[in-house]
Amino acid sequence: MRKITIPIRDETILSLKVGEPVALTGVMITGRDTVHKWLIETFIKKTRPPQGEDLQVYEALKPILGGGVIYHCGPVVSGLDTKQYKFVAAGPTTSIREEPYQADVMKHFNLKGVIGKGGMGAKTLKGCQEVPGVYFHAIGGAATLIAQSVTRVLGVYKLEFGVPEAVWVIEVKDFPVVVTMDAHGQSLHEVIEKDSARVLADLLAK
């Protein structure tokens, strides 16, 4: 399996093709529904003024996201009382819900990779070509196994969003993923969608 470290350089991103298994090592953040909406509204479209520590959090996230990776994940975390955080279970959540936001977040932060499950749509695929970036697919439901590749929890922001929706900064080692959308406009999800639609049409005609 090909090993890649975060931050990821453009030439590495451009060399990745759909179907390629990859092991990721470095620092990334988790961010899902609430985080994407918050990033877009507060810092990108600016339809809502920053509140509380928003601006400090934004400054802290910029260097992690620049050349970095965001993980669509709402983990189970132990050590909440003592702040000795540990990821207990941390598989991917369904990515398509971030379709309205993802490409803009990628462009704004120069984000190189998005990890999730189920794939994303045309807007994100175009974003992957522009940035350039890729979509990495993790195995849905493989939460205990994936949590083992999280070596350390470095911190947490926006815990008021709740444990699953917070921004967790994590260090990972050999985090296993497969490229399913690349920077050249190829998407495994688009192919499977079209092929299965054709089979469905035949079955419905029976």
Place this chain on the structure above:
Amino acid sequence: MRDLTNEILELIRRTSSDLPQDVEKRLHAAVENEAPGSAARGAFETILKNVELSRKNSSPICQDTGTPIFYVKTPEGWSTLKLKQQIRTALAEATKRSYMRPNAVDAVSDKNSGNNLGGDDFPYIHFDEVEGDELTIELMLKGGGCENVGAQYSLPDNRLGAGRDLAGVRKVVLDAVQRAQGQGCAPGILGVSIGGDRGTGYVKSKEVLLDKIGTRNPDPKLAELEERLTSEANQLGIGPMGFGGKTTVIDTKIIGLSRLPASYFVTISYMCWAYRRRKMTVKGDEVLYD
């Protein structure tokens, strides 16, 4: 009345961390159907490794520990009020111990309660009084990814050419599977109800998932449709995680309900491969887990 809080806590631990044998067996069989080196085979191998590790560590199979749905059958003499309180206490404790993720989010304020206790309907508990002297509690954990791809059709459906008969049921179920792609963590298990109103349709399409994999509806027409749907869904080639592959659906379960003359609903609950359901039985002093 006996306090079952600790026993229910154990039920939750088992349900979240220990995948039932009938499901695991099917996943093992599915690996062999995928080509060596394919993404589909890799997905199954990862899934099975995770199943083993979660069981060993008592940690959640999936971080989305889902909507906790309890089905409680009580003989005469048990207080459902007290049982409800014990279930809620056990669930909060299970969350503290990281068997469960805090999953109850107030839909208006967006606040996560932090302990898995939401309003009166979270966790969701069904009570039924039964004959005999055995109390049973079944727990199903259904994640949000697969819940989101559930679907309800009102027949006739002109787009699909689906009329009000079993041929129409077949068409809409296949459509739902194709639309789900890999989003519900395929391979899935389909719970299908025919009839009912919009509410009971969804309730029953979930309940039917409590039966073991391979259990067929006693009506031969429905049993045949169950098998046909599983086989045709697998022709769609969506495969595990939507990577493409031979196994898209592991099993299909259908239940027929009563309907109004005006309504013909077909409701599909899609269960992810992490098909977490467990049962405990209380008989006298004994507590047994399946």
